[in-house]
Amino acid sequence: MSLAISDALLAGRRVGLRAKEGVIVELGPNVTPRPEDATLDAAGAIVVPGLINGHTHAAMTLFRGYGDDLPLMQWLEEKIWPVERRLEPEDVYWGTRLACLEMVRTGTVRFWDMYWHPEAAARAVHDAGLRATVAAPLIDVDGRTKAMRAAALSSLDELAGAGERIEAGLAPHAIYTVSEDSLRWIAELAAERGLPVQIHLSETEQEVDDCLAAHRLRPAHYLDRAGLLSPHTVLSHGVWLDESELELIAARGAVLVTNPVANLKLAVGRIFPYPAARAAGIQVGLGTDGPGSNNSLDMFADMKLFALLQKHAARDSAAVDAAETWEIATGRRAPQLGAPRSLELGQPADFLLLRAGAPELSFGELPAALVYAASGAVVQSTVVAGRVLMRDGHVDGAEEVLARALERARHLGLAAPIGFPQNNPALA
């Protein structure tokens, strides 16, 4: 399979590009498509790398708008958990397909997923053409240690044949839902099999207080004692980390993924200390978190919010600039999230074409345009591994994906799709 694109703008230069077997094989002013190439006419569109969503629970598209604006524990206990107990693989498959559709449309090419029935999520990612690291949430409170370990192992078996764009991982849910003994077991299993590990860390102040009370250690130190801070660890949130923890994380080479929208929406009370993380030398990525607690998968929106919040928190409009924000959102500041190093020969052919005529992209410096003015709507075409997943706004099979996801939401008894009981007078 080969693909040729022509007449695109890459970092200010007019270029063509050929991809073969998922990799960029030609790049320059004069690239002539060959008869065997699929083609994609860029017509002055801007080529940029794709976005990397460092933390989500993709299938939760189905839960979107279900119990919003409730306090966190009430949302989980009354809304989410009862439904999750009834989840079937097909729910996860179509929920993840829908998430993939939205990601393709808004320019995400790779994501880190933590959700139930990961084999179904992996199948969805494969069918959608994206890349992902996929893992089941591991929880062993209430003495479910044996069942959890068995489930972890069997999910790895099931993920073994998921295909080359999918990486299997391990995802201990959090330090407060997995025993220290199991954290150690996970660390050993990950080391043994060379697997990445994702975990929620230091999302709430309560988590820090409880960890200190139980272990006399702050969360990152506790995680390190369990052997789980390594260059293969991706930590989500990190809102309440202190300087000593940031230094430790930097020393261990772990990645920190910040999820600004979810942090605000769930009102965790603090803004991710990015300047300190940067000063410590930590690899930082950006995530949307699950569509149940965001509720969008449009990374353009979240990168803008990331930059805005950091300016606000630092009380300095120059605290983080657009180019740096763009690097974070494209995974360039956290190589272990698996982004291509850059758009160059021999690298994976993962990239976006952005609309040439979008007013939001037509003025001033491109990084500022991308971060502050654009939304995902500027993405015209999305290419992953040399395959065109969206061509000029069109994604094959989009209608079926939405219809099937709606069926699964109905099957789960979730709030009726709109058009039903929407008699809110605010809407007229």
Place this chain on the structure above:
Amino acid sequence: MSLAISDALLAGRRVGLRAKEGVIVELGPNVTPRPEDATLDAAGAIVVPGLINGHTHAAMTLFRGYGDDLPLMQWLEEKIWPVERRLEPEDVYWGTRLACLEMVRTGTVRFWDMYWHPEAAARAVHDAGLRATVAAPLIDVDGRTKAMRAAALSSLDELAGAGERIEAGLAPHAIYTVSEDSLRWIAELAAERGLPVQIHLSETEQEVDDCLAAHRLRPAHYLDRAGLLSPHTVLSHGVWLDESELELIAARGAVLVTNPVANLKLAVGRIFPYPAARAAGIQVGLGTDGPGSNNSLDMFADMKLFALLQKHAARDSAAVDAAETWEIATGRRAPQLGAPRSLELGQPADFLLLRAGAPELSFGELPAALVYAASGAVVQSTVVAGRVLMRDGHVDGAEEVLARALERARHLGLAAPIGFPQNNPALA
């Protein structure tokens, strides 16, 4: 001129709608288009009221991405002001046309504009088909009092024939750029002619400190002493208002417009105290602020950020809900911003059709979908005063507007449009 739409969803009911001379004349399950009607097939699209942008400097689309990430005063002094001195009416006209294009695409039907050459802005609003309150910024520091007053009067003369969708106003820039004497003069002129007044108020802590130092009054009390707090006053920002000021503003019946993106971007250091403003009974609206300091005009993004920030500041995920946020963004919580009361017979035919098949709108409660999941990209068609300004994503003349706005930006010597010197390696 009459318009009929069919097969739409309004607050959960399937309806048709007829508009004549800008007003809704029929609404119900059985609306039959007449031969003279223009038609718009809604095909299951959701009808909602349009959004009201309560504060912007529309023509600053031309300045977008020019000097981003600089500290406020450096941005103004080195970048914005030198260019603004060279501004011609045609710059404002095409900059405002471009802003109108982006607003039409993302669902804004009315906006409050404060910018130079307001007669050119008014012409642009008229030609674009939107509604706006338009005013020149009034500044009389450096003893320019006489010139400022003359300019204010002549801009009112020039705005007199601007058309029925355009309201003229007065816009003293701020308490620190207009003398108390001139504030009084503006208050009297506004009262005499029944004009609305827009002013930036309490945006920065510096403004509060300086006002206290100079007048021994906080900004709202000082403004009130000058006679400028009335039901016709629209205050922008209000970030640093205290409780006594909020009570005073409520008692005077003035409107407060919050601009969360600009406040974060310029790092003013505090979050608008919305719960206190609500408790005081103040009319509250939402604004983007100018595209130079946002840099988007997509009110969907800003309403989400408004709700998120308020949850964060209150440390309560239930602090502001989606339905309330939607009411604020559509002007329903600040009648004096000029939104139609609702979509009903006899009211202005200003509304949006939202894409029936948008995944972001297909799950859960509609207000949550609109506020948390959607972006302006869900807007399919925009109707103002019964006239279709965007039909299924298409706005007549969009290419010309962008081309002319780019010409004006080049003429002003602003940063070259992208595609030129974009050799930032982060972009490859």
